[in-house]
Amino acid sequence: MALIVQKYGGTSVGSVERIQHVADKVIAARKQGHDIVVVVSAMSGETNRLIALAKSVNDPPKPREYDALIATGEQVTIGLLAIALEAKGCPARSYTGGQVRILTDNAFTKARILEIDDKAMRHDLAQGTVVVVAGFQGVDADGNITTLGRGGSDTTAVALAAALKADECQIYTDVDGVYTTDPRVVPTARRLDKISFEEMLEMASSGSKVLQIRSVEFAGKYNVPLRVLSSFEENSKGTLIAPEDASMEQVLISGIAFNRDEAKLTILGIPDKPGIAYQVLGGIADANIEVDMIVQNIRAGSDTTDLTFTVHRNDYKKALEILQVIAKQLNAKEVQGDEKIAKIALVGIGMRSHAGVASKMFKTLAEERINIQLISTSEIKISVVIDEKYLELAVRVLHQAFDLEKIPTL
Template sequence: MSLIVQKFGGTSVADVEKIRAAARKAIRAQRQGNRVVMVVSAMGKNTDRLLELAAEVGPNPPAREMDMLLSTGEQVSVALVAMAIHELGSEAVSLTGGQIGMQTDSSFSKARIRSINTERINRLLDDGKIVVAAGFQGIDNDLNITTLGRGGSDTTAVALAAVLKADSCEIYTDVDGVYTTDPRLLPEARRVDVISYDEMLELASLGASVMHNRSIEFAKKFGVPIHVRSSFSDTEGTMIVTEQESSSAPVSGAAMTPDEARVTVLGVPDVPGKSLQIFSAIAEKKIAVDMVVQNVGDGGKADVSFTVQRKELATTLATLAPVVDAIGAEALTHDDQVSKVSVVGANMVQQAAVASRMFRALAQADVNIHMITTSEIKISALVPRDQAIDALRAVHTAFSLHEKPSDAKSWSEIKADRAAGVEVETLVSRLRDDALEALTLTGISVVEDQARVTLFGVPDRPGIAADMFEKIGAAGISVDMIVQGYNGEEGSTSVSFTVDEDALEPSLKVAKQIAAAHAMRGVQGGGNIAKVTVSGIGLRSHTHVATLLFETLAADEINVQMIGTSELQVTAVIDSEAAVRAKIGLERVFAESLAK
């Protein structure tokens, strides 16, 4: 008998009638021959009301007591849903997070799942009951109630589906699937039938509100198919699986993260260990850093820029103020009037000119680019906040995301491929049962025979990036990593990119032509560099990863020339002669996290 986990968000159980509708869906699934586990969020705005009550009592409530308070919202919901199932003629049992055996660490308000004891759930399912589990919560070793943070019910549902080896995990919400971008911002957004775990991980980290990134991490690790569906209709929805919808479309989605802040440490001495001091201080405060750009040093100095959530800016600046003096940097600057616009696509790495196409779309919309970072499946640009919607619309249109790709596959076609013997790899056999949400690395790699080109004094105005990378593409040069950072020069910035070493000379030739055409300050380039990359699941939420990377390199006196980050990778550009030493050191430091 198959097992289905169904998750119902707050809007799906917002009132008694919606609770009855959710109960009917579970009963229907059971009568179709499935064993059913429901995961339920707090009703509607209940959590917001609890937060307001806490604020009325005092401005700084203890984190433990906040978890005790907020967990009550889900306990109300599960009891009412179980009652509704009984009234409709079936049997159900409601369980809190502790009662379903969800063991977490003691990080109140942002706890991580360590293990789930499924004995009680399986016993109830064997007795023919529908299990109604409270999302968002668990217990630590001292039986304290803990909560999993934003999106916690999604994480509960997918984690249960993983350990129960469920056939699928259905996420019922107020939208009917995953869209190419937020349809509330762009009505022309298109619902996709299928999206890959990697694409969804990047989109979730960029603010796509349908699913939380920690839940996608679980799904990717354990190969859990996620079916995002509407609570209010029978629309097919979207499947989140290993495969992607199209094998040719370079971009599958676009996202805009509105509330970003840019922080730059100017004039950092370009010697080993300085990045470590910056990012270890931030990691100690559990601040998640996103776009990280360390551009090539000029005159023995480098500039390190990164973004944080706008609400974390004050804490970040206070944390870094003493660090700036300690490392001998020149200044600390910031800008809280920026947003991030990104495009994501699993096929991006196989196709040229994706970056220049995005930059040209932004230029035509007269949107200026403050920072650029790229990875194998994502390109992000930091733009002025008041131009963010225009920027999102421009890139969505440029990649025709409103149109279904001609080779798009439906979930039924993908299932047919699987039935025909197409292998789907998961990490499930490689993970320890007592560390379900631990950092999981899929590899540490080194790419040698690389070269780097940097343009200094790049005019800070719309269209420059588009012109640069269109000219580079027209010369037949394939660009890999692109970083544009903020360097404090009035009206200008610097842009670096990496290429294969045998493309260095033609790249420098084109770069000098570009520099002359736009009156840039100069061009610098060099070979004998390598990219060392740490890849895995949970890199951004485990804030110590970048710290360990920099710490390991600094211990071996290896200088970092460039940095690039994404949800799935952290990459550092270093001297080739240090590549093997760096790989050995990182494999030693991350030994416990590497999937065997």
């Protein structure tokens, strides 16, 4: 018998019929002798509907009241699922984030979990009751409702699994696992049986939308085995995300992630001296804009330099305005921007012990006459920025070049 936390996303609970289907899956797992905690998202489309309502009244809405409103989507789902389970003869009890006492900080709309009180859940589990918890939400020290950011139900599930020391956290979604890349771009993409926490974190940060980044961070920190499964396919083993082992290191590249939502900014002709990079990027950070790739180019025989960085495309206009102000303060030559870029990343812990990955990647792109604008590397990842119009071609040729459609022989 195991303690399992199951999380079902919005598409999995998108209608009463699908909620009934989820109830059947939960009951089937319970009949195998497992204790089950279920975390659910709002029904598909509901959070967007609530956001639109809030903005129709006041845009932007006050963050505290915004969280109070959009957290209600999950409350509907936990009630419906608990009712469905009870109707099928399975004891169930629903909990909002506040009722569980998922304590967060007070950063409304993007709160972080500080502590979880597991006493009530453990009591229910001991009585043979299925615990149904609203994902995406918690409360701060003052009792205010907070939300964890889009995709936060994944984080809720992993955090509960960590607090309860669950044997596995199962993330049910509309895909049957983690693939070598997006099958919609590369039809021969292959589902991975296993991937390491570190690889999944790099994939998520580079554009793979299967799991929220924070949920993977949480799982790695507390060593919670994660499994991505389909709500709609039976008997699929999905993909296990777990600590790396020796067999994983034999695989050169595990997957290709990409992100279309990037924009590039360059400030030309800034003084080449200590503190300038801080003056440029500090102003961007003060506006709560996250910077991804950063490249500084030193001009030969000159006391000036150029600084290029990427941001999310939604932040492009705001970042451009800030950078233009900074450019005037620094007497910079020019500010340039480009919204038509994309980022591609090769990810694999096998890179640690194998040479030549970067050169093969660059050669493959060069053969298709795809120009690389920026390059960034880590121990297990190589990222490049290219013109957005070449994105799908680049992903396809790289997937083929590294034989990712083939099952590796270990």
